[in-house]
Amino acid sequence: MYGKRALPCEDLGPPEQRLRRNVANMFLANEISSARTQSVFEDATAAGAQGVADLAKVGQKGRLGKNLCRDFKRKLLKESNWPRPYVARVRTWNAKSNQEEQRDVAVLLPHEIIFAMVQDGPTAELLLRQRLSTQDRGHLMRGCEQVGADLSRSVGLGLWADGVPYNYDRSQSLDVFSLNVVGFSDHPLGDMRIPLVALDHRHVIKGQTFDDLLEVLAWSFVCLGVGRFPTRRHDNSAFHPGSDQVRCRKGGSVVGFHGFLVECRGDWKMFKDVFRFPQFNENSGICWLCNCTPQTWKCVDDSAPWRQGRLDHWEFLDRLRLKGVEPSPLFRSPGFMSSCFKPDWLHVVDLGVACDFLGNFLLLLSKSFPGAAHKARVGAMWEDIQKWYQEKAVENRLDNLYPSMLQGAARTPPKLRAKGAQARGLVPYAAYAAERLESNQVNVLAKAMAHELVACYSCLSAQAYEHARLAFHSKNFCLAAVLMEREHNGVLWRCKPKLHLFQELCEYHRDSPATFWTYRDEDFGGSMAQLAKARGGPRNPGVASQNVLARFCSSYRLPKFSA
Secondary structure, three states: OOOOOOOOHHHOOOHHHHHHHHHHHHHHOOOOOHHHHHHHHHHHHHOOOOOOHHHHOOOOOOOOOOOHHHHHHHHHHOOOOOOOOEEEEEEEEEOOOOEEEEEEEEEOOHHHHHHHHOOOOOOHHHHHOOOOOHHHHHHHHHHHHHHOOOHHHEEEEEEEEEEEEOOOOOOOEEEEEEEEEOOOOOOHHHHOOEEEEEEEHHHOOOOOHHHHHHHHHHHHHHHHHHOEOOOOOOOOOOOOOOOOHHHHHHOOOEOOOEEEEEEEEOOHHHHHHHHOOOOOOOOOOOOOOEOOOOOOOOOOOOOOHHHOOEOOHHHHHHHHHHOOOOOOHHHHOOOOOHHHEEOOHHHHHHHHHHHHHHHHHHHHHHOOOOOOOHHHHHHHHHHHHHHHHHHHOOOOOOOOOOHHHOOOOOOOOOOOOOOHHHHHHHHHHHHHHHHHOOOOHHHHHHHHHHHHHHHHHHOOOOOOOOHHHHHHHHHHHHHHHHHHHHHHOOOOOOOOOHHHHHHHHHHHOOOOHHHOOOHHHHHHHHHHHHHHOOOOOOOOHHHHHHHHHHHHHHHOOOOOOOO
16 A cells, blocks of 8 residues: 555555646656646547546636646645644754855644544454564554553554755655555555654754654644643644644544554664664664663673673663753653664665675686686676576566675675675575585585575565574574674675664564554555655755645545444
């Protein structure tokens, strides 16, 4: 649901509405201009098409003036059932004047979205189908206890945040926060992703812009937790008589339905930049779940000191304050704790541990192929990989393989340059090809690492998941990785701090990583990047954020809690 492009025709309503929605979605996704859109609707009306006459008239009063794009978005947005975005005053950066300035930024509020989704009344059968992980269930129950909410009328929610490139040369990125309903693997709600904020990263002031936005989201999650519409704005000021008219009328009314933020997903960099989590080289601690430091993360066996130094939520917040850092405003959300933040398989393993291993392994393996030069040997290995791809019918394949994709500069650690899916598809090849390596200490360790990593991947499906098995194989992989680094004591086979997050993910998260990985979130981020593309130059951050949310709400229907 809500993929990168327009919804397929069968999801666009009756036949007479399909042309309308298809062309409108192409306009909203920036695939065609507003002038071209108007021309298509005019021609369709002249040809006798139904359901597009009103759109053919858009812009006619001004004879297709400069506001045609705006008029189209307003017209399409009127057909939407989404709540109107909330406009918050946020500290942003003006690159042109090189100074901070206050700007209005549009935010879709979680409590208004969920309350609109349950307006017709959620069925008890649907709520019973929510299958939360053990940890998420505990967070939901904790949130209900804090505000006295009815657990049987409460739903667990997830938040994803990341930056996605959105221009042609990938030099600009869009920071996106999205909401999803957790635990519905057998219902369309499980695939749903809804943008809350979309802001060009050029306008972000570190430690300020995100805090202002998270203040708004935390306030909304409090309203959602207590199941009541607020009577005042997030900063305790009165609602604006114009943009907040509907909110004024609903203020104080009870919905009788509750939602709680039970998980937050993203990569390590996002956790650092947005929530002030520690990074990999901080001596006070690199992890939000334990007391691991840069000096101890390579201790991977059962006697590792960080295994006895686990952090609870309050200890983690105390550690932040000791560094002079205030915790993120999002922690004011009911039931929300540091343990809600999940290490992500895509960034930790596919793009992290697995790519590091494959870069080193393929560099080692290439030496066993014929060729007078390194480039020729890598070429021969690539031919072997292609044959293996064909035999195993691998779906996600590398497009090519060059020596520079295994190692950049001579003194940089090897790392496979590939997408996450491509790296994941190549891991079984490493176990297959390892059998041809000669028997020496290095090759035996490389072979063991390949088989242990394949075993970790084989544990991920919901049907095959066994926590004890995943923990066992991940620990064996880490032990072999540390031994391999000691064997080389240089650039090759160098371990990196994501090895620690790999252990946290596999050993200390009892639920399958498949229940909270971010593959669908990343796809959704691509769709938001498409909506954010602008045909003009740089725009006011407030206007840009409103445009992205308006395009989304015009493109997709508001989902409902229905069985």
